[in-house]
Amino acid sequence: MRIGVATVYTPGIFGGAEFLAAGLEHAFRRAGHTLHSIRIPFHFEPPGAAHEAMRQAASVDFSRYDGGQIDALICLKFPAYLIEHPNKALWLLHQHRPAYDLYDTPYGWAKGHAETDALRAEIIAADTQSLGSAKAVFTIAERVSQRLQHHNGIASKALYHPPADADAFHCAEAMPYIFAPSRLEILKRQDLLLRAVAACPRPVQVIFGGTGGRRALLEDLAAELAITGRVRFLGEISRAEMIALYAHAAAVFFGPLDEDYGYVTLEAMLSAKPLITCTDSGGPLEFVLDGETGLICAPTPDAVAEALTQIIDQPAKAAAMGQAGRQRYADMQIGWQPVVDTLLDGALGRTNPSARAA
Amino acid sequence: MSEALAEPRRDIDAILASIRAELGTVEPPAAQADRRALSVxxxxxxxxxxxxxxxxxxxxxxxxxxxxxxxxxxxxxxxxxxxxxxxxxxxxxxxxxxxxxxxxxxxxxxxxxxxxxxxxxxxxxxxxxxxxxxxxxxxxxxxxxxxxxxxxxxSLPHGQRRLQRRIASSDRRQREVVTAVNTSLSSVRRSLQKLEQRVIEAEQAADQAHALTQQVIDSRDSAVSELTSARRQLVEQQRQLTTFIDSARSTLPEASPQAPPLQAAEDASLDSLYVAFENRFRGSTDLISERLRRYLDLTRETPPVAAGGTVLDIGCGRGEWLALLRDANVIARGIDLNGAMAAEARGRGLDAQEGDAIAHLRGLEEGSLAAVTGFHIVEHLAFRDLVALFDAAYAALAPQGFVLFETPNPENLVVGACTFHYDPTHNKPLPPDFLRFIAETRGFSDIRIIRRDEDCRLDQPESGFAPAELNDWFRQPADYAIYARKPRSDIAP
Structure with missing residues (x-):
């Protein structure tokens, strides 16, 4: 089948969205389809650029492309999902955030500006209309679905995809340390873990993987808490080293603030390790079953310390939770093939009614 | 598993070291020379x-x-x-x-x-x-x-007793520690010795492997050079045979002495028809010059041309390519079967003559040309003449001289199925790999198919053709060229 995957292109940017698009396209090709990458040029600045990009996206017709008929179109990002196509499915990473969850925050558009407010109304109207015209709407995670329901009143279904190198993750002999991989940024809350280590009555050891602007700050905090001897910041690590550190960990900590999805959760499950996360961490909560595949605690040092103590005092239970996590990953059938099948079924209208736009 | 966290003395750095040691083989080979030294x-x-x-x-x-x-x-x-x-x-x-x-x-x-x-x-x-x-x-x-x-x-006396017991016990413990350290040290020495031994063995093995590799390379090189010389002898023999047959034919009596003048007149009228045809379908002089310009650099770069050698353009037509070469200070002359075309070229001050290219090449001194070019010529030739052209060009070329023949590209299905046949004198479409095969078997080397402009850069790999979609068969460039060199004389037998 001839499949189009439409998303936006901003020169110089390669992040999670681009990884997702590349992974999806690779999966479609592996499934034997002919794939056409469609990229709409898009710039964030000035705000008016969004208006122009919307007009462009809405005016093109990709039903015939490259000398042939495109049978199904999968759209990933704003404004690429405004492209009209009779067999269209959406797989949303997020909407245009300045107009939605970031609106009226320091990160998005300020309230009360005539220009951006008009644009916001235009975007919300166009979104509601075009999302409604799609045969099926999926998102990458339940959090994104919740926001879509909240802002546009559109029902959607979360469709999970695997992290990179999913086959390489494995479980090996647990060693006495907690692994905490992710960028060292304020929203990832490594400082919470450091304070928990200091508050924990057991001698916990932690290995942090990843770089970020807060490294010096976190190292100072560790010194201040007198736990420098028990924590290590590895900075940037190779993929192979990261997988080995997952494999040997006693448990994995991932307690970000309101994460959309978070590959760390899935990588811990694939490595059969229990995940310690927090009640306000967002994405991880869709996967972790408290006390069964990991521990969900309040985002306070004492509560996290209590979770760490449990992991240390009950190694057998920790290992069992890890295995249960791996089993849960298998039960949830997370993989590129299910993603491809579901998106295609959705675009061609073969989906069950629950995933259809309301 | 259960001992995992009950062991607080398993130090975090030791853990990291052991995980990294486990990874050792996967880690990037930072310093090749140091890989023999074991750090832990x-x-x-x-x-x-x-x-x-x-x-x-x-x-x-x-x-x-x-x-x-x-x-x-x-x-x-x-x-x-x-x-x-x-x-x-x-x-x-x-x-x-x-x-x-x-x-x-x-x-x-x-x-x-x-x-x-x-x-x-x-x-x-x-x-x-x-x-x-x-x-x-x-x-x-x-x-x-x-x-x-x-x-x-x-409790003072009791305290003293306790102190004495503790001193005695620390003495004992200290002796144990010393013994343990000594044991560890000697085991370190033993493993170091073993390690050194293994390093020496590994070095010897590496040297042996190196010598063996060298042997293999040498014998491969000699095999290749034997093959090349055998192929060259074969080509040489075929050429001699052709010459022999030609001279034998020339001694035979003429079949019909009256035909030539009549045929010549007929040919001349067809010649002007063909000039008209070219003007209609092949394009104007300016357009053709523009298309040919891409071959200028690779022509000038080839050593015999750079050394001032002559380029012979067969089927030179109205002389577009000859004019380009002249403007680039390359010595060039042309030959064309069509007298009207050759006359038109001469009229523009170019060195062009009427005649049969293969016969002309055979009459040249061996090694006297730097390059033989031909644009939209080879598709007019019968198979026998095509092979004869490659052979005659090979003989006339200096070492490292080249042939360059451009022809319609049947990888473009519209060309192969339709436009190729506009020309009544075309023989049959020639797929790129077919011409490559002919050049290869006639002794040429450094063969490349030039489909796109970037293929003219000899230091870059060929762009090739890997169709993925039906449309790809309609989007191929309408013409392609084969470029092939006569090997250097120093690797000839």
Whole structure:
């Protein structure tokens, strides 16, 4: 089948969205389809650029492309999902955030500006209309679905995809340390873990993987808490080293603030390790079953310390939770093939009614 | 698995080292030369000296806890009586009072055993109650208070005894440590020796492998050169055979002496028709010049041309290519079967003559040309003449000289199925790989198919053709060229 995957292109940017698009396209090709990458040029600045990009996206017709008929179109990002196509499915990473969850925050558009407010109304109207015209709407995670329901009143279904190198993750002999991989940024809350280590009555050891602007700050905090001897910041690590550190960990900590999805959760499950996360961490909560595949605690040092103590005092239970996590990953059938099948079924209208736009 | 976290002494750096050692083979080969040196030698680590009781042991005597310093005693008694490691609060409570002599080991053991946790575990400690008089008296009001203040004096002799036992015990422990260190050292020395031995062996093996590789390379090179010379001999013999046949044919009587003049007249009228055809379908002189310009650089770069050699353009037509070469200061002349075309070229001041290219090439001195070019010529030739053209060009070329033949590209299906056949004098479409094959078997080397402009850069790989879609068969460039060199004389037999 001839499949189009439409998303936006901003020169110089390669992040999670681009990884997702590349992974999806690779999966479609592996499934034997002919794939056409469609990229709409898009710039964030000035705000008016969004208006122009919307007009462009809405005016093109990709039903015939490259000398042939495109049978199904999968759209990933704003404004690429405004492209009209009779067999269209959406797989949303997020909407245009300045107009939605970031609106009226320091990160998005300020309230009360005539220009951006008009644009916001235009975007919300166009979104509601075009999302409604799609045969099926999926998102990458339940959090994104919740926001879509909240802002546009559109029902959607979360469709999970695997992290990179999913086959390489494995479980090996647990060693006495907690692994905490992710960028060292304020929203990832490594400082919470450091304070928990200091508050924990057991001698916990932690290995942090990843770089970020807060490294010096976190190292100072560790010194201040007198736990420098028990924590290590590895900075940037190779993929192979990261997988080995997952494999040997006693448990994995991932307690970000309101994460959309978070590959760390899935990588811990694939490595059969229990995940310690927090009640306000967002994405991880869709996967972790408290006390069964990991521990969900309040985002306070004492509560996290209590979770760490449990992991240390009950190694057998920790290992069992890890295995249960791996089993849960298998039960949830997370993989590129299910993603491809579901998106295609959705675009061609073969989906069950629950995933259809309301 | 269960020992994982119950082992706080497994240091975080040791863990990282072992995980990285496990990864060792996958890690990038940072410094090739250093890979023989092993950075980590496993040394048996020294025991810290804490008494470790098996966790299922439930019976102890006070003497089991003698000869330890305060910290070791506290750790041992927690493990024995409560079955777990001492926690921070226990340590901060007991360590100072023990060190300052406010309480003794027996009191600690007693209170641990009396705690709810200790009662639940139910460990028995012999001889504990015999020395508990002070403890019991202490609990009495008034007398207890006085006793507590007098205690350091009362217990002095007992304290000295304890000190002596501890000194003796540390001596013993020190001797054990020295022995352990020595054992570790000698095992380190042994493994170093083994390591050195293995390094030497590995170096020898590497040298052998290197010598073997060299042998293989040498014998491959000689095999290749034998093959090349065999192929060249074959080509040479074929050429001689052709010459022989031609000379034999020339001695035969003419078939019909009256035909030539008649045919010549007919040919001349067809010639002008063909000029008209070219003007209609092949494009104007300017357009053709523009298309040919891409071959200029690779022509000038070829050593014999750079050295001032001559380029022969067969089927030179109206002389577009000759004019380009002249403007680039390359010596060039052309030949064309079509007298009208050759005359038109001469009219523009170019060196062009009427005649048969193959016969002309055969008449040239061997090695006298730097290049033989031909645009939209080879598709007019019958197979026999095509092979003869390659052979004659090969003979006339200097070493490293080249042939360059452009022809319609049947990879473009519209060309192959339709436009190729506009020209009534075309023989049949020639797929790129077919021409490549002919050039290869006639002794040429450095063969490349030039489909796009970027293929004219000889230092870059060919762009090739890998169709993925039906449309790809319609989007191929309408013409392509084959470029092939005569090998250098120094690798000739």
């Amino acid at each position: 030698v496993r040394v048996e680590s020294l025991d810290e000296g804490d008494e470790v009781f098996p966790s299922e042991r439930k019976q102890f005597a006070l003497e089991d806890f003698e000869g330890m310093d305060e910290l070791a005693f506290l750790r041992a008694s927690y493990r024995a009586v409560l079955g777990r490691d001492i926690d921070e609060s226990g340590l901060s409570h007991y360590l100072p009072v023990l060190r300052e002599g406010h309480t003794g080991p027996a009191d600690v053991l007693r209170s641990l055993r009396a705690s709810p946790e200790g009662q639940a575990r139910g460990v028995e400690i012999a001889n504990l109650d015999g020395r508990s008089r002070y403890g019991r008296i202490k609990s009495l009001p008034i007398i207890g208070g006085i006793l507590v203040r007098l205690k350091p004096y009362l």
